[in-house]
Amino acid sequence: MQKQVLSLCRGFLRATRSKSPEDRREIESFVSAEFRRNSKQVDRKNFIYIEHLLRRGKKQLEQLNSPDTVGLSSMNVTFSETENPKN
Amino acid sequence: MALRAAVLRHVRVAVQTRGLESNPWFPSGSIRLMSSHDDHLTKEEVADRVLSVIKSFPKVDPSRVTPEVHFQKDLGLDSLDNVEIVMALEEEFKLEIPDKEADKIDSCNLAIEYIHNHPLSS
Numbered sequence: 001m002q003k004q005v006l007s008l009c010r011g012f013l014r015a016t017r018s019k020s021p022e023d024r025r026e027i028e029s030f031v032s033a034e035f036r037r038n039s040k041q042v043d044r045k046n047f048i049y050i051e052h053l054l055r056r057g058k059k060q061l062e063q064l065n066s067p068d069t070v071g072l073s074s075m076n077v078t079f080s081e082t083e084n085p086k087n
Numbered sequence: 088m089a090l091r092a093a094v095l096r097h098v099r100v101a102v103q104t105r106g107l108e109s110n111p112w113f114p115s116g117s118i119r120l121m122s123s124h125d126d127h128l129t130k131e132e133v134a135d136r137v138l139s140v141i142k143s144f145p146k147v148d149p150s151r152v153t154p155e156v157h158f159q160k161d162l163g164l165d166s167l168d169n170v171e172i173v174m175a176l177e178e179e180f181k182l183e184i185p186d187k188e189a190d191k192i193d194s195c196n197l198a199i200e201y202i203h204n205h206p207l208s209s
Contacts, residue, residue, distance in 0.1 A: 006170050007186050013174045035167050 001050060008057045009035050015064045027064070133180075133203045137195060140179050144172055157194040169193060180208040 012031045016024045042049060134154055142149035147162055158164045158172060173189045176182075180202050184192070192198050202208045 002166065003186075003190060006166055006190070009167060009170050010174065010186065010189065013171070017178075032167065032171060039165070039167060 001047065001054075004054055005035075005050070008054060008061065011061050012057075012064065015061060018065075018067075127206075128180075128203065128208055130199065130203050133208070134199045136179055137176060137199050137202065140175050141172060141195065144168070144175065152195070154195050154199065159193060173198070176202065180205070182208055 009031070013028060016027045016031070019027060038053060042053070044050075138152055138154065141147055141156075141158075141162075142152045146164060146168060151162060156162060158169050159166070164172070169192075170189070173184060173192050176192075176198055177184050182202070182205055184201070188201065192201055
């Protein structure tokens with residue numbers, strides 16, 4: 001499971017490479033802050049919740065990967081969705 | 088005269104293959120890259136660049152970075168930092184490291200080894 005999380009993180013960082021340098025920096029710092037925050041807050045044994053985060057992360061990554069998604073708007077989407085992890 | 092012709096021919100061939108290297112779709116380009124070491128990165132060069140990428144990572148104390156250093160045990164990084172470092176190395180050497188390999192790279196030594204042995208690192 002840890003590998004899945006790391007692989008998702010890698011996927012996000014790869015996806016940012018296709019964005020403009022400015023958007024990229026923003027998305028990158030946001031992505032790593034989100035992963036860091038969850039790694040501190042989420043109980044490592046709470047598998048169901050981690051599975052849920054993984055699924056949601058994959059969907060967000062798909063959004064980010066679509067060429068229609070321009071950095072900033074995708075940032076907002078990612079932000080508003082991950083803002084309330086307890087939902 | 089024959090010698091001159093031979094030399095000229097040789098030079099022309101060398102220039103051609105150099106041009107082809109940049110084209111990843113041309114098969115002979117990659118074959119040449121793997122068979123020839125004359126324009127491949129030296130281990131020292133790889134080591135220098137790996138070290139400088141790691142030293143420039145925000146959470147790393149540059150004075151503690153040596154070629155022997157282990158990212159998590161010696162530099163106090165975690166697995167997420169590890170991912171970011173490997174991604175930064177990918178960019179520095181214009182590689183794409185598959186997840187399976189990237190998961191194994193957890194120290195300077197392994198990173199240098201992997202990149203040095205990779206035919207496409209540049």
